[in-house]
Structure formats: C-alpha cells, structure tokens
Amino acid sequence: MNFVPKMNRRSFVVGTAAVGSGLALGFDLPFGPKVVRAADGSPEVGVWVVIRPDETVVIRIARSEMGQGTLTGLAQMVAEELECDWSKVTTEYPTPGQSVARKRAWGDYSTGGSRGIRESHEYVRKGGATARMMLIQAAANEWKVPAAECSVINSTITHKGSGRTTTYGKVAEAAAKIEPPTDVKLKDPKDWKLIGKGVLRLDTADKVNGKQVYGADLKLPGMLNAAIKACPVFGGKLKSYDEAKVAGMKGVKKVVKVADNAVAVVADTWWHAKTALDALPIVWDEGPNGKIQQADIVAMLKEGLTAEQAFVGNKVGDAKAALAGAAKRIEATYAYPWQSHAPMEPLNATALYTADKCEVWCGTQNGEAALAATAEASGLPVGKCEVYKQLLGGGFGRRGRSDYVTQAVQIAKQMPGTPIKLLWSREEDMTQGTYHPTTMAKMTAGLDADGNLVALHARISGQSILSALFPARLQNGMDPATFQGFAPAGEAAIGYTVPNLLVDHAMRNPHVPPGFWRGVNINQNAIYLECFMDELAHETKQDPLAFRQKLMSKHPKHLAVLNAVADKIGWTTPPPKGVFRGIAQHMGYGSYVAAAAEISLDDKGALKIHRMVAATDPGHAVNPAQIERQVSGSFVYGLSALLYGEVTVKNGRIEQENFDTYNSMRISEMPKVESIVMGSGGFWGGVGEPTICVAAPAVLNAIFAATGKRYRTFPLSQHNIRTA
Amino acid sequence: MVKLTVNGISHDVDVEPDTPLLWVLREQVGLTGTKYGCGVAQCGACTVHVDGVATRSCSMQVSDAAGKQITTVEGLAVNGAMTKVQQAWIANDVPQCGYCQSGMIMAVTALLKEKAKPTDAEIDAAITNICRCGTFQQVRAAIHAAANA
Numbered sequence: 001m002n003f004v005p006k007m008n009r010r011s012f013v014v015g016t017a018a019v020g021s022g023l024a025l026g027f028d029l030p031f032g033p034k035v036v037r038a039a040d041g042s043p044e045v046g047v048w049v050v051i052r053p054d055e056t057v058v059i060r061i062a063r064s065e066m067g068q069g070t071l072t073g074l075a076q077m078v079a080e081e082l083e084c085d086w087s088k089v090t091t092e093y094p095t096p097g098q099s100v101a102r103k104r105a106w107g108d109y110s111t112g113g114s115r116g117i118r119e120s121h122e123y124v125r126k127g128g129a130t131a132r133m134m135l136i137q138a139a140a141n142e143w144k145v146p147a148a149e150c151s152v153i154n155s156t157i158t159h160k161g162s163g164r165t166t167t168y169g170k171v172a173e174a175a176a177k178i179e180p181p182t183d184v185k186l187k188d189p190k191d192w193k194l195i196g197k198g199v200l201r202l203d204t205a206d207k208v209n210g211k212q213v214y215g216a217d218l219k220l221p222g223m224l225n226a227a228i229k230a231c232p233v234f235g236g237k238l239k240s241y242d243e244a245k246v247a248g249m250k251g252v253k254k255v256v257k258v259a260d261n262a263v264a265v266v267a268d269t270w271w272h273a274k275t276a277l278d279a280l281p282i283v284w285d286e287g288p289n290g291k292i293q294q295a296d297i298v299a300m301l302k303e304g305l306t307a308e309q310a311f312v313g314n315k316v317g318d319a320k321a322a323l324a325g326a327a328k329r330i331e332a333t334y335a336y337p338w339q340s341h342a343p344m345e346p347l348n349a350t351a352l353y354t355a356d357k358c359e360v361w362c363g364t365q366n367g368e369a370a371l372a373a374t375a376e377a378s379g380l381p382v383g384k385c386e387v388y389k390q391l392l393g394g395g396f397g398r399r400g401r402s403d404y405v406t407q408a409v410q411i412a413k414q415m416p417g418t419p420i421k422l423l424w425s426r427e428e429d430m431t432q433g434t435y436h437p438t439t440m441a442k443m444t445a446g447l448d449a450d451g452n453l454v455a456l457h458a459r460i461s462g463q464s465i466l467s468a469l470f471p472a473r474l475q476n477g478m479d480p481a482t483f484q485g486f487a488p489a490g491e492a493a494i495g496y497t498v499p500n501l502l503v504d505h506a507m508r509n510p511h512v513p514p515g516f517w518r519g520v521n522i523n524q525n526a527i528y529l530e531c532f533m534d535e536l537a538h539e540t541k542q543d544p545l546a547f548r549q550k551l552m553s554k555h556p557k558h559l560a561v562l563n564a565v566a567d568k569i570g571w572t573t574p575p576p577k578g579v580f581r582g583i584a585q586h587m588g589y590g591s592y593v594a595a596a597a598e599i600s601l602d603d604k605g606a607l608k609i610h611r612m613v614a615a616t617d618p619g620h621a622v623n624p625a626q627i628e629r630q631v632s633g634s635f636v637y638g639l640s641a642l643l644y645g646e647v648t649v650k651n652g653r654i655e656q657e658n659f660d661t662y663n664s665m666r667i668s669e670m671p672k673v674e675s676i677v678m679g680s681g682g683f684w685g686g687v688g689e690p691t692i693c694v695a696a697p698a699v700l701n702a703i704f705a706a707t708g709k710r711y712r713t714f715p716l717s718q719h720n721i722r723t724a
Numbered sequence: 725m726v727k728l729t730v731n732g733i734s735h736d737v738d739v740e741p742d743t744p745l746l747w748v749l750r751e752q753v754g755l756t757g758t759k760y761g762c763g764v765a766q767c768g769a770c771t772v773h774v775d776g777v778a779t780r781s782c783s784m785q786v787s788d789a790a791g792k793q794i795t796t797v798e799g800l801a802v803n804g805a806m807t808k809v810q811q812a813w814i815a816n817d818v819p820q821c822g823y824c825q826s827g828m829i830m831a832v833t834a835l836l837k838e839k840a841k842p843t844d845a846e847i848d849a850a851i852t853n854i855c856r857c858g859t860f861q862q863v864r865a866a867i868h869a870a871a872n873a
Contacts, residue, residue, distance in 0.1 A: 067821030067857040200817050207822030208810045210757015210797035214823060217756035225751075250740065271747035344761050344769060344823040344856050393759070393823030394856050426762045625817065629862065633820055636858025659766035659854060668848030670860040 035176040038092075043176035045134050047105040048078055048127030050092075051172035055155060057084045060127075061091045062099070062106035063116040064365050065203060066343075066395035067633075068688040069626040070116040072201045074124055076622055077117065080194040081128030081187060084168060085155040091202060096367035097386035109367040112400045112516055114589040114686020117622055121684050122186070129184045131175075138175035139166050189620065189681060196679075198625025203391070215348045215363040215390040220419040223350065224253055225270035226411050227277040228422060230262035230432050233286040233652035234511050237261050240283045246276040255280065256414045264411050270423050289511045289652040297438065297510045297649060298335075304461025304506030305333065305442040311507065313483030317500035319446075322455035326446025330539050332532055334443065334712040336462075336524035337646040339436035340654075340662055341517055345393020346429045347404040350421040351412035353378055358385045358409060363392035365400040373402035377409035396637065397516035401434055401469075427657040434515025435647060435654075437463035439482075441528040446500070451540030453551060455500040458486060458528060463514045464507050465521075479507065484521040484588055485529065485693070491590040491685075492522065494529070495558030496551040512649060518637055522588035522693035527714075530584035530697035535710060544701065545571055545583055557680065558585055561594040561615040564676050568613045569596035579610060582701025584694040591685030592617040595694035597671070599702040606724035607716070609639065609671040609699055616691050621679030627687050632673035634692035640665040642696040643723065646715050669723040726790050730755065731799025741787035745779075746770045748786045749796060757797040757826045761854070768853030771827035772796050778834035797826040800833065809833050812870035820857035828853045832867055841871045 036044040042052040050058035059078045065071040071091045079089055094106050107120055132152060139157040140147040149160050155168040189195075206212040231237060241263050243255040251272030258264050263282060267273035304310075323329060349362035351374070358378035364370040367389050375382040392399055408422040424432070439462030446455035464479035484492040486503040494501075517523070537547035545566050552559040562585040566572075575581050578600050585594035598611040614631045621627055644663035647656045656662040696714075703721075704710055711719050728735045730753050737752040749758050749772070758781060761769030765783040772781045773795040781789075800807050806814075809832050819825045828851070835842055835850045842850070847867055855863070 067819075069820070200814075201819075203822075204814055204817060204819055207819040207825050208797075208813045208829060209801060209806070210755065210826050212822055213756070214759075216760065217750075219754075219756075269747065269751040271743055271751060342856060344759070344767065344821065344854070346760065392821060394821045396856070423760075426764075629817070629820065629859070632861045633858030636860060637856060640856075658764050659762050660764060664767075664854045664856060666848075666854065667851050667860040667863060670858075670864075673861055 033177060033179050043172050045131040045172055045175045046127055046180050047102070048124060049082060049131040051168050053169050055085065055088050055167060055169040057082065057089045057155070057168065059089060059091050060094050060106055062094065062109045063120070064111040064367065064389060064392060064395070066111065066363070066365065066392035066399065068116070068630060069201055069623065070111065071203055072199065073117050073622045073626060074120065075202060076194045076199065077121055077124045078128035080192055081125045082132050083152045083154070086194060086199065088155065089202065093389045095386055095388060096371035099368065100371070100382055110369065110400070111365040111395070112397060114689040118590055118684040118686050125186050126184050129186060130180050133181050133184065134175040134178045135168050135171055137178050138171040142166070142171065142174065195620065195622050196624070198623055201626065212391060214345050214393045215350065215361060216345050216393065216423055218350050218361050218390065218421060220350065220352070223419040223421055224266050224268060224415070225273050226264045226266045226420050226422040227270060227273035228258060228262055228264040228407060228424065228428060229277055229282065230428070231284045231286070232431055233284065233290045234513060235289045236287045236652070237285040238263055238282070239285040242281040246280050249276045249279065252276045254415065256411055258407050258410050262407065264422065266411065266415065266420060270421070274425060286652060292511060292649060292652045294648045294650065300508050300510060301335070301438065301440045301461045304508045305440055305459055307461070307506040309506065310459065310504035311478035312502065312504045313478070313480065314486055314488045314494065314501060314503040316498065319455045319457045319500040319502035322500035323444055323446040323457060326455055327449045328447040330445045330447070330536060332443050332535055332710070332712060333440060334528050334531070335440040336438060336527065337714055338438045338512060339517060339641050339645040340430045340433045340647050340656065341396045341398035342430060342659070342662065342664065343392070343394025343396055343398055346424045346426055347398070348421065348423040349405045349408035350419055351408040352419040353409060353412040353416055355416065356384060359388070360386070360405055360408065361388045361390060362405055363390045363399055364402065364405065365392070365395045366402070370402050370405045373405045374409055377406045378413060396518040397520070398434065400516055430647070430657050430662055431654045433654070434513045436517035436523065437465055437514035437521070438510070439463060439524055443528060443532040445532070445536050447536065447540055451542055453498055453536060456498045458503045459506065460504070461506040462508050464509060465514045465516060467507065467509060468514050479505070481521055485525040485586050492588045495555040495585055495587060496548070497554045498551065511652070512654070518634065519588070519689045519692040522586055522690070523638065523641065523696070526584060526586040526693035527697050527700065530586065530694070531700050531710070534582070534701040534704065538704070548585070557592045557617055558587060560680070561585060561592045561617050561678065564615040564678055565594045565596040565613045568674060568676060569598065571596065580702045580706035582698045582703070582705060584697035584701060586693050588690040588693060589686030590619070590683065591687065591690040593691040593694050595691070595698040597698040597702045599699060599706060601703055601706045601721070602724070605721045607703070607721050608724040609669070611674070612671045612695065612698065613674045613676065614691050614694070615676040615678055616687065617678050617680050618685035618687050619679055619683035620681060621677050624677040627677045628675040630687050631675045631691045634689065635673055635695045636665055636670065638692040638695040639699065642699060642714060642716060643669070644715050644717050726786050728753065728786070728789060728794060729792070730794045731796060737786070739786055742785045744782050745772070745784045745786050745789045746781040749781060755796050755798050759823055759826055761824065766854065767824070768831060769824045769827040771830040771853065773830060773834060776834070776837065778831045797830055800829070807833065808870045808873045809836065812866040812873060816862050816866040816869060818859055818862040818866050820859055824853055824855045828855065828863060832870070836871060842867065
C-alpha cells in the first residue's frame with residue numbers, strides 16, 4: 001500500500017527550531033564536524049551507525065518491528081555495506097523526536113505497505129557505506145597512508161602495504177570527526193555477502209524467556225493504569241456516566257471523559273480499572289448510526305454493483321460493447337466482509353504529561369504519526385513531545401493509526417505528572433477497530449466461440465480506505481488503492497492481457513471505519529479475479545493453469561511465479577486420491593506471488609488443507625529465511641480470514657467482541673507451506689503482505705475442484721465448512 | 725491476602741480472591757512475561773503451569789492457585805540455562821512479534837513433559853494457542869527439534 005500516512009515534512013522543519021540541541025546528545029570538537037554521541041557516549045559514525053569501544057555495532061532502524069523481521073533485514077542492508085562483524089550487530093530506534101530535531105535524518109518512520117526495505121534500501125545501504133568510508137579514512141589517517149590502500153573485512157581494517165591492522169572499535173572516535181563523504185558508491189549486487197542470506201533474527205532471545213517488554217508490559221515509577229470504553233456505535237458520543245457508582249471501588253483514582261466519545265477509569269492496577277469500568281453505568285448518545293443493521297450495508301453495496309457512475313481504475317478497449325457481442329457471457333458476484341486486525345497484544349500507550357513536556361511510550365507502526373498525535377492531543381509544540389517506540393505485539397496495519405495514543409495523552413493531560421498506561425481490553429480492540437474494508441464485486445466475462453476471454457468487467461462496490469483516512473490522496477474522488485492487483489501498471493498490476501477490460505469502483509462508504517489490514521485490497525481483489533478466472537476456465541472446459549497462461553505472455557514475472565507453484569505442486573500429475581488442487585496468482589507491493597493448494601473436503605463439510613506451495617518474486621530477496629516465515633505466517637492470517645474472519649453490524653455496532661466469536665486458526669488447521677523465494681533481481685518488492693492474498697483463492701479453487709461448488713461470500717464458516 | 729508460590733518463590737499478595745491469576749502475576753508479582761491476549765481462555769497467551777499443568781491464567785481465580793506451584797516463562801531457565809524448548813525456539817527462529825510465544829512455550833513445555841516425542845496429531849490436539857503472526861510451521865518444527873534434542 002502506497003497509501004500509509006506520510007508526515008507533512010513542513011511541520012517537522014517548523015518543529016525543529018523549537019527542539020534545538022535539547023536532545024541528550026553531546027557535541028565536542030571546536031572545529032570540523034560535531035561528534036554526535038549515543039546515550040551511552042559512543043560516537044556516531046554517520047547517522048545510521050554507532051560503534052562502541054567493545055566493537056559492538058549499533059545500527060539505527062527507523063521502521064517499526066512488529067514481527068515482520070524488518071530490524072534484521074534493514075540491519076543486513078546497512079551491515080552489507082559497512083563490512084562489519086555481523087555477530088557484533090545490535091539495533092536501536094532513534095526516537096521520532098530525534099528525527100524532528102535532526103531533520104528526518106533517518107527518513108520515513110511509517111511501517112506499512114511492505115515498504116520497510118523496498119523504500120529505504122538505497123539510503124540505509126548508503127548509510128553503511130558512508131560509515132565504512134569514514135572508519136577506513138580514520139585508520140588511514142592514523143597510519144598516514146592513502147585510504148585506497150586499506151581494506152576491511154568483519155570490522156577489521158588492514159593496510160595492504162604494511163600489513164597493519166586495526167578495528168572499528170578502535171578508530172570509531174576518530175572516524176566520527178571526519179566529514180561524511182558525499183560520493184558514496186554502493187556494491188554491485190553480485191558482490192553481496194549478507195544481503196540474500198537467511199540469517200537468524202536479531203530480536204529472538206528475549207522473546208523466549210519473558211524478558212521482552214512490549215508496551216503493555218511497561219512500568220514507570222508512580223504509574224497508574226487506565227481502561228477505556230468508547231461509544232460502541234461509530235460516530236456516537238458519550239452522554240453521561242455515574243462516577244459515584246465506582247468511586248469507592250478498590251484502587252480507583254479517577255474517572256475521566258476522553259474526547260467526546262469515551263470514558264476511562266484510572267486505577268492503581270489495570271484489573272481494578274477494568275473491573276470498575278465494567279461496573280460504571282454509561283449512557284451513550286448513539287446518534288442516527290445506532291439504527292444501522294448489516295442488511296442495510298449489504299443493500300448499500302448491492303446497489304453499487306449496477307450503479308451508473310463509477311470510478312474507472314483500468315480500461316482497455318471497449319468492454320461493454322465486447323460483452324454485448326460475445327458468444328458466451330458469464331457473470332458472478334462476490335462479497336468480502338469486514339475483518340478485525342486483532343493483534344495479539346491489545347492496543348496500548350503510556351503517557352506522561354506535564355505543562356512543558358509530553359512523553360509517550362507505545363508500540364506504533366508510525367512513530368512520526370504517534371508524535372504528531374501526541375503534540376496535537378497535548379496541545380504542546382512537537383518539540384516538547386517525545387515518543388519512545390516499543391516492540392509491537394503484532395500490528396497488521398492497526399497500529400498505523402494513533403487513536404490509542406491520542407486517548408492516552410487525553411487521559412494523562414487530566415492527571416499531570418502521573419504516567420498513565422492505557423490498555424484496551426480485547427473487547428475494545430474488536431469493537432473499536434479500523435476494519436478490513438467490505439466490498440462486493442460483480443464479475444462479467446465475454447468469451448468467443450473458442451473459449452477465449454475477449455472482455456472482462458470487474459465492478460467493485462464498497463468501501464474506500466483513503467476516503468476515510470486520507471481524503472487528500474483521492475484522485476478526483478477516486479481511491480486508486482481500491483484497484484490493487486487490477487491496475488494497468490505499477491506495484492499492483494494485473495497479470496493478464498484482456499483485449500477489452502473495464503475495472504471500476506462504485507464507492508459506497510458505510511459508517512464502519514475501514515483501515516489498512518495486512519494485504520489490504522489485494523485480499524479481496526485476488527479472490528474476485530482469481531476465483532473468477534477459475535470459473536471461466538471450468539465453464540469453457542479448459543485447464544485453469546493453461547487458461548491463465550494463454551493470457552499471461554506479456555506478463556512474464558506474473559507467469560514465472562504461477563509456473564513455479566504449478567511445477568512444485570505437480571499440477572500435470574494427478575493428486576493423491578481424494579485430494580484436489582487449486583491455483584492462483586497476483587501482484588501487490590511490487591512483488592509477484594502465486595499459490596497452489598491441495599485440499600480434501602468430505603460431504604459433511606470437513607475441510608483439510610494439506611499442503612500449500614507459495615512463490616514470491618520480490619526482486620531482491622534480502623533474507624530468504626525470513627521471507628519464508630512471512631509467507632507461511634501470512635497464510636495463517638489470510639486463511640483465518642477465509643475460514644472465520646467476519647465482523648458484522650447490529651444496531652450500528654460490531655457484534656464480535658473476542659476470539660470466541662472472531663476465531664483465528666490454530667496449529668491443527670495449518671497446512672504444510674512450501675515457499676519458493678524466487679527473487680529475480682533488478683527491483684525491490686515488498687514481502688510482509690503480497691503473498692497473503694493468493695492463499696484464499698488457491699484454496700477456494702481447490703474446493704471447487706473437490707465439490708463443484710463455488711463459494712462467493714465469506715468466511716467459509718457461514719457455509720458450514722469447518723476444518724477437519 | 726493470598727499466598728502464592730511463583731517460580732519457587734513465595735509471595736503474599738493483597739488482592740481480591742477473585743482476581744485472575746494472570747493479573748496478579750503481572751501487577752502484584754511483577755512478572756510480565758505472561759501475557760494478556762483475550763481474557764476468556766481462548767488465545768493461550770497467558771498460559772502458565774499450575775502444579776505442572778498448563779493453565780490459562782486469565783481464567784483462574786488467584787484463590788484457586790493459592791498453595792500451588794506456579795511456573796511462568798521466567799521460571800523455565802535454571803541458573804540461566806535455557807530449556808530444550810527455549811533453545812529449539814531460538815535455533816528455529818520461531819518468534820515473529822513474539823507476544824504469544826510465552827504462552828506457546830509454556831503449553832509446549834507441558835506437552836513434552838507428558839509426551840516426550842509427540843506426533844503431529846498429538847501436537848495438534850494439545851497446542852491450541854492463537855498466533856496471529858502465524859508461526860505454526862516453525863512452532864511444529866521446534867517442538868520436534870526439542871523432543872529430539
């Protein structure tokens with residue numbers, strides 16, 4: 001997704017003046033560049049690297065780690081050029097406040113759209129190369145030899161002529177005083193040693209012994225805990241609450257109104273806060289949305305399927321005329337529900353407000369947005385605010401929003417000087433989401449007498465994320481993100497050549513707030529396109545793989561991943577008895593992806609997904625081992641959605657409140673996933689999201705092969721399909 | 725006042741007897757490795773051992789844990805020596821976000837005590853923890869690795 005918030009640069013430049021040198025950074029040297037020091041006093045060698053005297057290499061990471069492995073992948077990129085000892089590498093987050101003070105020295109902080117590596121690969125590698133050149137120059141200066149006569153391997157610098165050696169830790173102080181070079185050349189990819197290697201993650205050790213502190217685990221001296229309830233009807237307001245009923249309950253310190261739609265109880269412990277909140281009588285002003293039912297939303301989207309007006313996302317030839325003249329016409333309507341993100345760690349933020357400073361500790365996918373939210377909610381200038389990023393217990397797009405940060409600050413502002421940890425209950429998480437958008441699609445195809453696809457019209461009706469979150473990024477009212485995977489070109493291009501093609505979107509925005517949800521619009525678009533292609537193949541008695549291949553000759557990268565999964569699953573050989581296969585391909589986030597599934601399904605609806613083959617071509621594959629984990633992990637998220645993932649509206653609010661009604665797949669339902677990481681080089685595609693979208697259509701197409709039934713509404717649980 | 729024994733250490737905690745064990749561990753005892761994920765015994769992020777039995781601590785009243793031996797993820801390693809399960813988790817690079825892994829490791833540790841070499845079917849039956857990152861493929865590999873270590 002290209003569409004995650006990018007901070008307005010101007011606001012940071014303005015804020016910079018207010019910060020001045022207020023950071024805990026020391027500066028020395030009367031002449032030459034200032035040496036900037038990390039908190040422990042070790043010198044920075046360029047902005048991306050700190051070298052400690054004990055040879056530890058600290059690599060700065062601006063993006064947020066939420067499980068996707070970006071800390072490790074980005075560190076590999078810096079270390080590749082730095083030529084440091086990988087076993088000595090550790091990472092740290094520069095704070096968003098430091099970013100403001102240093103004019104975004106580390107670039108974009110936002111972590112979404114599978115962009116961590118594909119949009120920062122160049123400047124982070126340059127950061128590593130810059131530091132290497134400074135360190136070598138420092139050694140050369142000491143030895144009074146030309147830097148060109150020195151080389152480095154694993155943090156050890158050697159002078160060729162004399163054989164003298166030194167290490168990064170020994171020359172770091174001197175290197176920090178050298179003006180960073182501006183003429184920095186990056187390695188040829190063929191010389192990479194660390195990029196492309198499946199090294200272990202850097203952040204595992206503390207995750208197996210309970211030591212890892214997430215935002216929810218944070219403790220600060222004097223801290224109090226808050227539990228919150230916002231109006232369950234979106235758009236509704238808080239009318240009143242009866243504080244007297246809970247004021248005497250154990251541990252309760254204060255009951256506070258939060259903005260105009262929520263109330264929070266602050267107590268000594270979170271359990272006390274939550275217990276009191278549950279006992280607090282609250283009256284909501286639900287407003288008109290309180291009368292909206294699921295059927296109203298279905299009707300709203302259905303109307304859009306045949307509406308006259310729609311935004312055109314892709315147009316080739318004249319699809320409507322070609323459909324009218326086609327020998328055979330096939331039509332099918334699909335629908336995709338709202339889904340909750342449900343990261344395992346419920347949303348939380350800790351805020352400490354005083355009259356002249358506001359600090360926030362939180363897991364966030366966008367540190368800069370969290371800082372902006374802190375400034376706005378506190379009423380303080382951004383230079384008097386700071387955000388300390390914590391590791392995320394899952395994000396999936398939900399932590400790209402800063403609503404929970406805003407709330408924490410709004411509460412803390414009512415209790416100056418006391419740190420307040422706001423933790424949402426799981427129920428709050430599921431009912432106050434920014435949900436996977438709901439859409440429907442009417443797919444219409446025209447085929448000639450030989451069964452060739454001559455026309456395709458995909459009419460999408462439904463929700464736009466950008467119109468809800470970033471209306472400024474609409475293009476004359478159109479949300480380009482809606483067409484992910486259907487686009488004529490770019491990072492989410494369609495992989496088929498259809499002589500007459502029309503993809504259009506009747507925007508219908510119900511009151512339930514949508515958001516970016518791992519994979520975003522490729523999730524449903526891949527189902528619409530890839531299940532429908534399968535329908536066309538079967539309707540014209542053609543092999544689903546061969547039918548696709550005929551349309552893909554001008555899309556060699558799409559075709560390559562499709563062929564790869566077909567080969568590995570053994571498409572041309574019969575599957576084991578009782579086992580059926582399905583296949584799908586798509587493109588998103590600059591990467592080409594495909595999947596093939598083997599399933600069995602008995603006549604009582606017991607589904608077993610035995611095996612899935614996945615192929616991903618992200619161009620440059622930085623860490624194949626982590627890519628495999630992202631692929632098989634995303635299949636759990638995507639297949640959970642297919643099997644169980646739906647939230648529905650009743651009286652304007654979300655009905656599902658916890659995992660008992662919003663289920664998530666377990667290990668017993670997990671197919672064996674065989675990942676093919678087939679980086680073809682030459683470009684940088686994303687990894688965290690693209691492959692998720694082909695899991696569902698591959699399984700659905702296999703279900704059709706097994707049963708002859710097409711399921712076009714989801715999740716499958718509504719069709720009484722359950723896992724065996 | 726409730727008397728709890730956590731990782732071999734005795735604690736007197738001043739809480740209401742119906743407080744969930746999870747919140748006493750996190751807020752009174754101060755061990756935050758045990759996680760809150762759902763509060764209704766669905767996700768397993770709060771799994772601890774109570775007298776050796778894998779238990780979802782969000783749904784056990786602290787009064788029912790009094791006098792019993794409670795082990796949390798912080799209590800697995802002995803004198804800093806990681807268990808086979810923890811070692812297998814690191815070698816197989818299992819965690820992604822890691823938030824569910826404390827509970828996952830506690831559930832697996834209990835399983836391996838009962839069945840030293842579980843089959844895939846036995847793993848499927850015993851391990852019902854939710855992991856939204858979807859680490860199941862590595863979890864299964866690491867369970868087999870720990871069993872064979």
